[in-house]
Amino acid sequence: MDQKTVAMHNLGCKVNAYEMEHIAESLKNAGYEIVPFEGPADYYIVNTCSVTNIADRKSRQMLHRAKNENPDAVVIAAGCYVNTRGEDNVLADGIDIVVPNEQKKDMVDIIRSWEKSHNDETLDFDPASSLPSPAGTESGRDHAPAEGGYTRAFLKVQDGCNMFCSYCIIPYARGRIQSRTVSDVVQEVTSLVAKGYHEFVLTGIHLSSFGKDRPADKESLLDLIRAVDAVPGADRIRLGSLEPRIITDEFAEALAEIPSICPQFHLSLQSGSDGVLKRMNRHYTADEFFEGTERLRRVFKDPAITTDVIVGFPGETPAEFEETQDFLKKICFYETHIFPYSRRKGTPADKMPDQLSRAEKHDRVVALKELHDKNKTAFQDIWLDGRTVEILVEENNEGYTREYVRVRSTTPLTSGAIVRGRITGRINADTMEFTPETDEI
Numbered sequence: 004m005d006q007k008t009v010a011m012h013n014l015g016c017k018v019n020a021y022e023m024e025h026i027a028e029s030l031k032n033a034g035y036e037i038v039p040f041e042g043p044a045d046y047y048i049v050n051t052c053s054v055t056n057i058a059d060r061k062s063r064q065m066l067h068r069a070k071n072e073n074p075d076a077v078v079i080a081a082g083c084y085v086n087t088r089g090e091d092n093v094l095a096d097g098i099d100i101v102v103p104n105e106q107k108k109d110m111v112d113i114i115r116s117w118e119k120s121h122n123d124e125t126l127d128f129d130p131a132s133s134l135p136s137p138a139g140t141e142s143g144r145d146h147a148p149a150e151g152g153y154t155r156a157f158l159k160v161q162d163g164c165n166m167f168c169s170y171c172i173i174p175y176a177r178g179r180i181q182s183r184t185v186s187d188v189v190q191e192v193t194s195l196v197a198k199g200y201h202e203f204v205l206t207g208i209h210l211s212s213f214g215k216d217r218p219a220d221k222e223s224l225l226d227l228i229r230a231v232d233a234v235p236g237a238d239r240i241r242l243g244s245l246e247p248r249i250i251t252d253e254f255a256e257a258l259a260e261i262p263s264i265c266p267q268f269h270l271s272l273q274s275g276s277d278g279v280l281k282r283m284n285r286h287y288t289a290d291e292f293f294e295g296t297e298r299l300r301r302v303f304k305d306p307a308i309t310t311d312v313i314v315g316f317p318g319e320t321p322a323e324f325e326e327t328q329d330f331l332k333k334i335c336f337y338e339t340h341i342f343p344y345s346r347r348k349g350t351p352a353d354k355m356p357d358q359l360s361r362a363e364k365h366d367r368v369v370a371l372k373e374l375h376d377k378n379k380t381a382f383q384d385i386w387l388d389g390r391t392v393e394i395l396v397e398e399n400n401e402g403y404t405r406e407y408v409r410v411r412s413t414t415p416l417t418s419g420a421i422v423r424g425r426i427t428g429r430i431n432a433d434t435m436e437f438t439p440e441t442d443e444i
């Protein structure tokens with residue numbers, strides 16, 4: 004019989020992307036063929052997101068699109084939308100199979116069970132090949148170098164969140180924190196180095212909680228970073244979003260001593276107003292957040308500090324919004340990801356009084372976007388002072404500095420190479436001009 008085909012579409016965060024890569028790898032190992040989502044397939048898997056109402060809508064749209072365009076195919080909804088909406092409700096929408104987050108690792112077995120229950124004769128596979136791949140055999144990646152291998156690997160090292168911010172549905176979708184062991188992550192990194200990866204991004208739903216679910220093991224996020232740094236060939240380490248309170252003097256100074264750490268740090272702010280932060284159930288003040296950024300700037304020269312901000316939170320007054328604007332000017336983030344508050348049924352914020360109108364939220368997004376553009380340009384321009392920078396080349400002679408400034412080389416470079424040179428000009432709002440000074444490392 005013909006080989007069964009699976010089309011896959013991912014929505015949402017880097018953790019979702021990582022999990023989708025694992026699903027694809029396990030399906031390929033089991034003998035299924037992965038095909039483009041836009042074409043015909045036997046199975047369609049949509050790895051859903053539910054972080055906002057818009058994410059919910061996109062998840063429904065992709066599921067219904069797959070079902071409407073391919074009525075004879077089996078459509079599978081996986082991930083956060085299943086967890087938040089409920090399996091029965093998603094099935095009631097005409098979806099064939101639902102797979103909550105905690106069952107993604109069993110995707111091959113779930114599909115095989117469907118085939119067996121529907122008397123679907125499949126290929127005569129080796130039974131051993133139908134088992135899901137062990138955790139850590141493959142990871143999400145960005146750009147594929149032209150000469151084989153990859154450049155950057157995303158490693159999911161933690162899942163779940165215990166913080167319960169008043170606006171966030173994710174703890175209900177992902178559950179409580181769970182961490183991988185340091186040895187398991189190191190094994191994966193070692194495997195990926197052999198495949199040509201140079202850079203590793205440690206990600207999680209709440210990365211700063213790494214190891215806290217296993218106190219007896221005494222493994223912290225800092226222990227994990229040091230262990231990955233010790234793997235030969237792991238030239239660069241980036242960190243996913245960090246809880247601001249983790250940036251103590253000791254933590255910042257320890258990071259500065261790790262050779263492979265990239266000085267790019269995403270600290271999730273959400274608001275510069277203490278009143279709004281309290282209503283959000285964030286566990287820090289604006290002053291505490293500011294001190295964390297100052298600690299990083301004391302131990303790293305010109306680190307890239309990025310953040311997230313939610314505008315139009317229930318009850319956010321013009322004065323509170325102005326506090327956030329002033330705070331963003333004070334910090335001068337490299338990048339600010341700005342989101343209008345999105346009501347999520349089942350969260351405390353959904354029931355709060357004084358919900359702002361869509362127009363009010365839009366105006367505040369526009370105001371902060373202008374500030375973001377100004378701050379980003381200012382950060383990029385500091386690299387025009389003639390200093391030497393190091394880039395990891397990805398595709399089309401483009402790459403990123405250790406601070407994640409995007410550059411394009413004036414001369415051809417090999418994908419996957421690490422090259423030193425200078426930033427010599429601006430190409431556009433997102434990309435700077437790079438002139439190599441040395442041979443590829």
